[in-house]
Amino acid sequence: MPMIGWLFILAAFAMIVGSLLLLRDGANMKIPKEKLEKIRQRKAEQEAKDKKEGDSW
Numbered sequence: 001m002p003m004i005g006w007l008f009i010l011a012a013f014a015m016i017v018g019s020l021l022l023l024r025d026g027a028n029m030k031i032p033k034e035k036l037e038k039i040r041q042r043k044a045e046q047e048a049k050d051k052k053e054g055d056s057w
Helices: 003-026 035-055
Strands: none
Touching: none
């Protein structure tokens, strides 16, 4: 295989590994307590709304 082919394979591998590392770092982000509480309230409201509407499918 020509040298340029190996360079493309190496570059693709490096991009894949770099993307996985970025995903791993992003998974450790902490959500502030205020925002987490707001998310929980919104979820509870949405579930209550869905239950009120019933199964309309």
